[in-house]
Amino acid sequence: MFFSQKAFAALIALAYIGCVLCHPAVASYQVFETVKAVPSGWRVQNDLDVNRTSPMQIRMHLKQQNVVEFEQSVYDMSTPGHSTYGAHMTQNAINDFLQPAEETTKSVMAWLAGAGLQSNSLLEQDWVHINATVSDVESLLDAQYHYFQNAETNITVLRTLKYGLPISLHEHIDMVHPTSYFPGRTLVKPLISDHKESLEASRRRHLQYARSFPSGLDVASCNITVTPDCVKALYGFKDFHPSQGHGNKFAVAGYLQEYVQDNDLEAFLNIYDVEANTTGYEFISVNGGLNTQYWGKDTVESAIDLQYGISLNYPTPVSYYQTAGSPPINYDVDTTTDNSEPYLEWLTYMLALNDSMLPQVVSTSYADDEQTVPEAYARTVCNLFAQLAARGVSALFATGDAGPGGACISNDGTNTTRFIPTFPASCPFVTAVGATQHVKPEIGVSFSGGGFSNYFSRPAYQEAAVSSYLRKHGDTWAPYFNSSGRAYPDVSAQGTNVSIIYWGGHRYEAGTSCSTPIFASVISLLNSERLSKGKRPLGFLNPWLYSEAGGGLQDIISGRSAGCSGWTTTPGAVIDGAGWDAVVGWDPATGLGTPKFKELLDYI
Numbered sequence: 005m006f007f008s009q010k011a012f013a014a015l016i017a018l019a020y021i022g023c024v025l026c027h028p029a030v031a032s033y034q035v036f037e038t039v040k041a042v043p044s045g046w047r048v049q050n051d052l053d054v055n056r057t058s059p060m061q062i063r064m065h066l067k068q069q070n071v072v073e074f075e076q077s078v079y080d081m082s083t084p085g086h087s088t089y090g091a092h093m094t095q096n097a098i099n100d101f102l103q104p105a106e107e108t109t110k111s112v113m114a115w116l117a118g119a120g121l122q123s124n125s126l127l128e129q130d131w132v133h134i135n136a137t138v139s140d141v142e143s144l145l146d147a148q149y150h151y152f153q154n155a156e157t158n159i160t161v162l163r164t165l166k167y168g169l170p171i172s173l174h175e176h177i178d179m180v181h182p183t184s185y186f187p188g189r190t191l192v193k194p195l196i197s198d199h200k201e202s203l204e205a206s207r208r209r210h211l212q213y214a215r216s217f218p219s220g221l222d223v224a225s226c227n228i229t230v231t232p233d234c235v236k237a238l239y240g241f242k243d244f245h246p247s248q249g250h251g252n253k254f255a256v257a258g259y260l261q262e263y264v265q266d267n268d269l270e271a272f273l274n275i276y277d278v279e280a281n282t283t284g285y286e287f288i289s290v291n292g293g294l295n296t297q298y299w300g301k302d303t304v305e306s307a308i309d310l311q312y313g314i315s316l317n318y319p320t321p322v323s324y325y326q327t328a329g330s331p332p333i334n335y336d337v338d339t340t341t342d343n344s345e346p347y348l349e350w351l352t353y354m355l356a357l358n359d360s361m362l363p364q365v366v367s368t369s370y371a372d373d374e375q376t377v378p379e380a381y382a383r384t385v386c387n388l389f390a391q392l393a394a395r396g397v398s399a400l401f402a403t404g405d406a407g408p409g410g411a412c413i414s415n416d417g418t419n420t421t422r423f424i425p426t427f428p429a430s431c432p433f434v435t436a437v438g439a440t441q442h443v444k445p446e447i448g449v450s451f452s453g454g455g456f457s458n459y460f461s462r463p464a465y466q467e468a469a470v471s472s473y474l475r476k477h478g479d480t481w482a483p484y485f486n487s488s489g490r491a492y493p494d495v496s497a498q499g500t501n502v503s504i505i506y507w508g509g510h511r512y513e514a515g516t517s518c519s520t521p522i523f524a525s526v527i528s529l530l531n532s533e534r535l536s537k538g539k540r541p542l543g544f545l546n547p548w549l550y551s552e553a554g555g556g557l558q559d560i561i562s563g564r565s566a567g568c569s570g571w572t573t574t575p576g577a578v579i580d581g582a583g584w585d586a587v588v589g590w591d592p593a594t595g596l597g598t599p600k601f602k603e604l605l606d607y608i
């Protein structure tokens with residue numbers, strides 16, 4: 005361990021006035037978190053010198069009180085029939101509930117004062133924000149930062165593979181960021197067809213196609229290509245018109261490397277004859293999020309989210325939250341300000357909104373391999389999702405497009421062959437959406453991500469459904485997954501052959517990123533009905549989905565997911581035949597099933 009001169013001088017000065025900080029225990033550091041190796045896909049940039057005098061901002065999450073009680077109260081307020089059902093909380097009430105102990109804030113602030121960082125540190129509830137230099141941070145955390153670059157995206161981040169904290173503070177701090185979380189290694193990148201059809205050709209083809217269904221695009225048409233009309237017919241909301249004026253809002257969250265493209269959106273709304281136009285959504289920049297209108301592969305995600313989000317929900321207002329992220333061009337490596345972190349900035353922003361600004365449903369197509377997300381970081385983010393749940397927001401996440409796992413090998417240094425779950429789908433406070441295909445029957449699709457968390461244990465709301473699955477089918481891949489973990493997906497929706505307009509032409513898109521905005525839209529429509537009746541929005545969905553809403557879901561009982569097929573060159577990572585069958589009841593391929601809107605209306 006070493007101290008910057010400034011911090012060292014501060015410690016010496018304090019030593020003379022005999023403060024408690026100079027107790028040897030404070031100076032005695034212990035490693036707080038270690039990443040065994042540079043995560044695959046990233047490489048350390050030894051040739052790129054870190055300017056240790058440049059400014060660096062970090063944030064620390066302090067241990068909260070009453071976390072278990074808080075989470076239980078979130079489950080309760082989301083469970084139909086419970087006396088607190090629908091009793092969502094204000095952020096002030098949440099903050100009071102979770103307020104860190106005085107001893108926690110005092111010890112941490114005293115430590116920062118001792119390091120000479122008092123005037124640059126700001127305590128906000130359970131967070132401490134610190135402005136320092138790279139060298140200050142390295143001393144404070146007994147860490148060594150390097151630049152790392154992602155091979156696929158070229159994103160460069162400043163990270164450390166290891167950091168420490170004074171032993172006496174381990175019990176007071178949950179995590180420090182940025183340290184060892186490497187963001188967005190596995191964006192849910194949907195697959196898109198190579199064939200691009202011109203706008204004119206796709207307009208003509210669509211009109212001709214529509215004529216072959218004289219009474220309008222219906223369920224059967226979904227078998228050929230998924231369009232807004234077929235989705236409405238398939239899930240039963242063709243004739244439903246969401247009521248307006250009750251503050252209902254649908255939102256999409258976009259993170260790094262996902263950008264909106266209005267020309268494509270407009271062409272889509274035009275071809276598919278949706279009344280809405282591009283004024284149909286509001287672009288909201290979080291923490292400097294960019295509206296590049298870039299035309300390229302980084303707009304696939306927003307294409308599906310906005311084109312379907314707007315079409316299925318019209319006239320419900322749609323918001324697109326763009327959190328930071330750098331454009332794919334001209335990445336500025338000199339920066340030591342972290343602008344590639346997907347969740348913390350966005351969640352902080354959302355939780356600070358008042359009730360009238362907060363959307364009731366947020367769809368997000370973003371997934372990391374759980375094991376690449378440091379556990380402390382994952383727990384902190386998951387707790388913030390629980391807070392969003394307590395505010396009455398339904399957060400839906402795609403499960404990823406690799407079935408039970410892509411590169412099925414552990415990164416804990418043992419190279420164990422295992423299924424690899426994804427995060428945030430594995431957080432028990434989000435609703436995880438997998439994918440289906442075809443109609444009559446609608447079946448599971450090979451890429452639909454699903455499995456069992458290694459971080460979060462199985463929540464009570466899914467105990468009956470998942471243990472029933474495990475009793476009947478749990479032996480098949482027993483060595484490869486953690487049967488005590490939170491199981492996902494929770495639900496599913498169509499995810500192949502989805503028509504989008506992308507980069508000035510028509511393409512087919514496939515992925516759980518298609519399924520997520522579709523299922524989320526159904527929830528938003530249900531909310532419009534609830535709000536128009538003066539009821540609370542559905543809020544956190546899972547306890548409802550696994551109980552009352554069950555009769556409003558179509559159980560998917562055939563099809564199969566697949567993965568672990570050697571997407572990696574690492575020996576031992578191939579698991580022959582790995583995948584999950586869609587079976588009667590909940591399963592890790594399609595969850596509880598797909599929505600039946602008319603029936604769901606009966607369950608709200």
Ligand SMILES: *[C@@H]1O[C@H](CO)[C@@H](O)[C@H](O)[C@H]1NC(C)=O
Binds near residue numbers: 057059
């Ligand atoms: C390092 O950063 C500081 C502060 O931003 C700046 O003044 C200095 O010129 C930088 N040094 C180099 C070598 O770029």
Ligand SMILES: *[C@@H]1O[C@H](CO)[C@@H](O)[C@H](O)[C@H]1NC(C)=O
Binds near residue numbers: 061125126133135
């Ligand atoms: C850190 O610096 C930023 C930018 O100058 C400023 O907005 C913020 O308030 C500062 N935070 C603290 C904790 O000093």
Ligand SMILES: *[C@@H]1O[C@H](CO)[C@@H](O)[C@H](O)[C@H]1NC(C)=O
Binds near residue numbers: 156158332
């Ligand atoms: C990453 O950088 C390489 C080399 O400069 C370039 O060929 C490639 O196109 C870049 N990839 C992206 C996604 O920007």
Ligand SMILES: *[C@@H]1O[C@H](CO)[C@@H](O)[C@H](O)[C@H]1NC(C)=O
Binds near residue numbers: 224442443444445
């Ligand atoms: C949809 O396509 C699948 C697979 O080709 C087929 O099994 C099913 O019968 C088709 N459904 C309809 C309604 O045509």
Ligand SMILES: *[C@@H]1O[C@H](CO)[C@@H](O)[C@H](O)[C@H]1NC(C)=O
Binds near residue numbers: 281284
């Ligand atoms: C877009 O739609 C809104 C109402 O939904 C309408 O007021 C506006 O005129 C439309 N703009 C264009 C350019 O068509």
Ligand SMILES: *[C@@H]1O[C@H](CO)[C@@H](O)[C@H](O)[C@H]1NC(C)=O
Binds near residue numbers: 359360
């Ligand atoms: C909510 O926040 C918005 C934006 O900050 C503000 O315009 C509005 O007045 C606030 N509403 C209430 C009820 O406080």
Ligand SMILES: *[C@@H]1O[C@H](CO)[C@@H](O)[C@H](O)[C@H]1NC(C)=O
Binds near residue numbers: 417
């Ligand atoms: C795990 O795999 C990595 C990469 O192939 C290799 O460098 C390492 O030695 C392996 N570790 C063990 C314990 O086999």
Ligand SMILES: *[C@@H]1O[C@H](CO)[C@@H](O)[C@H](O)[C@H]1NC(C)=O
Binds near residue numbers: 458461488
């Ligand atoms: C299995 O999941 C539990 C949480 O349910 C966790 O405590 C345990 O460490 C996990 N085991 C492995 C091998 O990851």
Ligand SMILES: *[C@@H]1O[C@H](CO)[C@@H](O)[C@H](O)[C@H]1NC(C)=O
Binds near residue numbers: 512
């Ligand atoms: C529809 O999806 C199936 C796989 O489910 C694929 O074989 C077929 O080519 C797709 N059709 C189109 C038009 O992309």
